[in-house]
Amino acid sequence: MLWTIIVTLVGGVIIGSLGKFFAPGHRDNIPFWLVVVCGIVGMLVGSVLYYALFGVANNVKGNPDYGWDNTTKGIDWWRHVWQIVVAALAVMAASFVTGRDRRA
Template sequence: MGLIWTVVVTIVLGLVIGFLGKAVAPGSRDNIPLWLTVVCGVVGAFVGSYLYYAVFGVADNNPGGDMYDTSRGMDWWRHVWQVGSAAVLVVIAATITGRHDRRS
């Protein structure tokens, strides 16, 4: 049952972070398909967590923490990095697929 919940939570997390990344991305990036939004969100969550951990490490009050648990409590700044990473990926995906708004 653990694997099923991991997959479900990963997809929901990807959906939420992907939509937030779309909202933060500059210009009109709403034309990419839902599955690509989820992929951008999942990859953005992983990349954002990794970058945050690589730059800031683990807080002093959380010995034994890892990339997904950098401080005690909610890691708000890590989530900001995740959304920012997803926004960059949404822009890249829209550029590669040619689905961005070309009205300039």
């Protein structure tokens, strides 16, 4: 349980920071804790969307160790791309909701 929390927080920092980096223009002026939340949202929603569209790789179909959070035997690079895109959208939405998407 502790490792799940640690991995989620570290992943949220990484994916959220990349999402903030790729958010266009001035739409990324949000506090760091909100970046981490957007990263966690990006990790979860991006993984579920990727699994819903593509499923698991053919070489692991039917294996109970593979599912929405693990779709291949190696590193799921395309799933991570989906996570970053969702995190960037979440960063833009968070900046709009908090009113921080305007130029100062």
